[in-house]
Amino acid sequence: MGGDNGPDAVIPGAALAAKKYKKAEFLLFGRSHVIEPILDKYPDLKKRSVVHHTDDVVASDERPSIALRTGRKSSMRMAINAVAEGRADCVVSSGNTGALMATAKLVLKCLPGIHRPAIASLLPTVKGSTMMLDLGANISCDSENLVQFSILGAVYAKAVSGITRPTVGLLNVGSEDMKGHDTLREALSILSAIKFPGEFKGFVEGDDIGKGTVDVVVTDGFTGNVALKTAEGIATLFVKTLKAEFSRSLLSKLAYLISLRQFNAVRKRLDHRVYNGGLFLGLNGVCIKSHGSADAFAFSHAVIAGIKMSENGFNAIVAKEIEYLTEQESFVSVVNERVSV
Amino acid sequence: MGGDNGPDAVIPGAALAAKKYKKAEFLLFGRSHVIEPILDKYPDLKKRSVVHHTDDVVASDERPSIALRTGRKSSMRMAINAVAEGRADCVVSSGNTGALMATAKLVLKCLPGIHRPAIASLLPTVKGSTMMLDLGANISCDSENLVQFSILGAVYAKAVSGITRPTVGLLNVGSEDMKGHDTLREALSILSAIKFPGEFKGFVEGDDIGKGTVDVVVTDGFTGNVALKTAEGIATLFVKTLKAEFSRSLLSKLAYLISLRQFNAVRKRLDHRVYNGGLFLGLNGVCIKSHGSADAFAFSHAVIAGIKMSENGFNAIVAKEIEYLTEQESFVSVVNERVSV
Structure with missing residues (x-):
């Protein structure tokens, strides 16, 4: 409804x-x-x-x-x-x-060991697509949340998107290790120490989202939500500017008609409806949020996203990976060190 | 150099x-x-x-x-x-x-009363341009920083861009008053109570940047930097996708040539070089950071931004506005209330 x-x-x-x-x-x-x-x-x-x-x-x-x-x-x-x-x-x-x-x-409920679920979505990039999470479920996150989101994203990329060795980056204001705030640096140190189902690439920046530098971009729900909506706004700006210029005169309209095939290809390539479906990751059950404005085509992609996650046993793999994480000495020692500081 | x-x-x-x-x-x-x-x-x-x-x-x-x-x-x-x-x-x-x-x-040094300077820049929008700050000078900000940034932005829009009654919004994950974290809600309550050189519009979201919903978008340096770079990345994605489709075949190249006039108009309208110049606002002196990759045309716009800020006596007006702020009962009472909580 x-x-x-x-x-x-x-x-x-x-x-x-x-x-x-x-x-x-x-x-x-x-x-x-x-x-x-x-x-x-x-x-x-x-x-x-x-x-x-x-x-x-x-x-x-x-x-x-x-x-x-x-x-x-x-x-x-x-x-x-x-x-x-x-x-x-x-x-x-x-x-x-x-x-x-x-x-x-x-x-x-959450999967065993998962502290908080995240909302994830795939976004079009220069190279194909990238998953970003969290997109708004958690306004503030601690370092362990970010580590768990990294695992959720990596497992999705591997099990559902079929990427053998998915790359994961933490969204920050620079790629150097000293950049950003404590939570990010702490998450960096944990992710650099542990073994997890992908390749941790350290910090990435906002422009890496569109560039598709990594398969998974991890961030807190505040930053992720702002980044996602900023991207939507810029996409709208491009589309509106193109439309305005190509409908300015009879000649521009003709140029548009001549280029229709190319524009349709661009539209298809960047069609946000294909990426519809906010995936609620970390829950003990598959739950997909379709965009409120989705049409039938967009909604079908949210359904397909749910079918794919179910088919590939995403949640069972995540549960195993989280169990494996907590068994790792490097994880336990970094987390203990953090607590004792 | x-x-x-x-x-x-x-x-x-x-x-x-x-x-x-x-x-x-x-x-x-x-x-x-x-x-x-x-x-x-x-x-x-x-x-x-x-x-x-x-x-x-x-x-x-x-x-x-x-x-x-x-x-x-x-x-x-x-x-x-x-x-x-x-x-x-x-x-x-x-x-x-x-x-x-x-x-x-x-x-x-900072202008009297300013706690921290911010980096600001103008960005192209559907409606014209919008100023966003802070773009990275302050990774974390308190509510008073955000209030001061709002004043800096509003004074710029008024004194330099010539907007009679500039609108200002705080970047958040939703427009309702209860959204976001404490710092944002605190800044909202101060900005709603005080008189300041513009019209405070409450919370805005990421897509409002490209839409140009307000003249000034205020945020902390972490979020602002991520949003700015995300926007850059999405712009690159659009440009590359258009280029790829319009150079795919001889026919596409011909379509591009026929549409050259329109594409040039779009390019001119969204030319980031025109917006070059990170304005360091809140300092007792005008300082402009040109993008490292700027060419001569882009650099000239950073110089022009500096000339405009100097000509219009931006800093003197800011100093007066900050003095006026601290004299306002509504400001003093909200800040005191905050301290006592």
């Missing part, structure tokens, strides 16, 4: 994903009198779907604490329950991000 | 600025045997320039503390001294940012 377009994006989006994943089955939670008529237009999806009716919906501006208390029968809560109870492999929602995270944390 | 191109960018850059500001006079600090032959090519600039020879140069990778101790005869130090001693109105350098800030702080 969530997002700007509700079932009008969710159901055709699910239908698109269903076309690609022939064995996927769908549980649809929400107002059945709204869902059913739309579902009727997608007979293939309908065959593989079960509609679970509920009247309750979490409002997009509801405070997470209120949603937790009053939303026990909400479509969001019921969908998350389905994952917790093993009736679904993953939950995908376009609804209220804060409520989704709070409910998912409460119902699914 | 600083930057990737040294006097090869600085001198032709100064010549370009000299063409625009017929009354400007130049003091050039550095190795005279390098400077003189280049200066000979710009007779108009030469007439208005005095070369001050020194062999010492601050290296681009020198630690600021070392530069402070050993660089007393460096071209950077001598140029800053000229401002401190009233022989120059502003100093412009392409050199080591950390060393420039440390030396400028030591030699010029």
Whole structure:
């Protein structure tokens, strides 16, 4: 029921994903009198779907604490329950991000050893794509959070994106070891000492996101959120400036038409809808947040992201890696040293 | 002597600025045997320039503390001294940012009442341009720093950019009052209570930078630096993707040629060189940091930024505004309340 377009994006989006994943089955939670008529237009999806009716919906501006208390029968809560109870492999929602995270944390719990989940997303880069996390679940983070996010990101890159030896960088204001604040330098020292499922590349800077210098960019939720939205704003600036110049006169419009093929290729290459899906990493269950403004095509990519994470056993690998981390002497000694300081 | 191109960018850059500001006079600090032959090519600039020879140069990778101790005869130090001693109105350098800030702080000192200077820059937006600060001078900031940066930005927008009632926003992860961390909420409460030279718009988000929602975006130096560099990286991603698609085949190249006029207009509109010049705001003297990779055209804009700030008496207005701030009951009461909590 969530997002700007509700079932009008969710159901055709699910239908698109269903076309690609022939064995996927769908549980649809929400107002059945709204869902059913739309579902009727997608007979293939309908065959593989079960509609679970509920009247309750979490409002997009509801405070997470209120949603937790009053939303026990909400479509969001019921969908998350389905994952917790093993009736679904993953939950995908376009609804209220804060409520989704709070409910998912409460119902699914964190994976053993994970202190806090993070929101991650893939972003287009010069080289392909890069994962960034945290994008806003944790306004402030300690060094161990950042280390765990690095593991979450590296495991995703390896298990889901299929990168053999993913590179990971910590977002900072310079690449030298002395740069940034204590938390970052502490995370650097831990990540430099431990063995983990990828290659730690030290500090990276904001421009490394677009350049695709590393496969995974790790940061706290405040910085990650600002960086992500800054990137969105600059993308908008480019698109609007191009549009303005190519629609200035009849001649510019003609030039645009002649270049349509190239512009479409650029559009396809940088299409943010393909990257739709905020992945809630670190939870004991797969939960994906689709952008509120997602259309059907964008929503289908959030569904696909959830299917991929489930298929590849992401959470089981993370649990093993976190266990392995805490067994490592180098990790234990760095963390103890930190505590004793 | 600083930057990737040294006097090869600085001198032709100064010549370009000299063409625009017929009354400007130049003091050039550095190795005279390098400077003189280049200066000979710009007779108009030469007439208005005095070369001050020194062999010492601050290296681009020198630690600021070392530069402070050993660089007393460096071209950077001598140029800053000229401002401190009233022989120059502003100093412009392409050199080591950390060393420039440390030396400028030591030699010029902060304006009365200013706790810390900030680095500010104008950035292109959908609507025109927006100033962002701090871009990296202060990795962490308290609420009073952010309030002072807001005043610095607003005074610049008013006195230098000529905006009658500049709008100012604090960079955060959401626009609601409860968002973000304590420092931001504290700064919000102070800025909402006081009278200051502009209109305080509350919290803004990363995408508001490119959108140009406000005239001044205020943030700590860590977040500002990451946001600025993220923006640079995304700009690079766009440019490279466009280039790749428009050079893919003979036909694409032809499409590019046909659209050249439009592309040039876009390029001009978003040309980062026009925005070159990190303004060190809050110092008792005008100091501008040109990007290390600046060419002559970019450097000329850093010089022009310095001339404009000097001409418009920016520092005198800031000093008055800071004095006015500390006299305001609303400011004093909010700050006292904060201290007592």
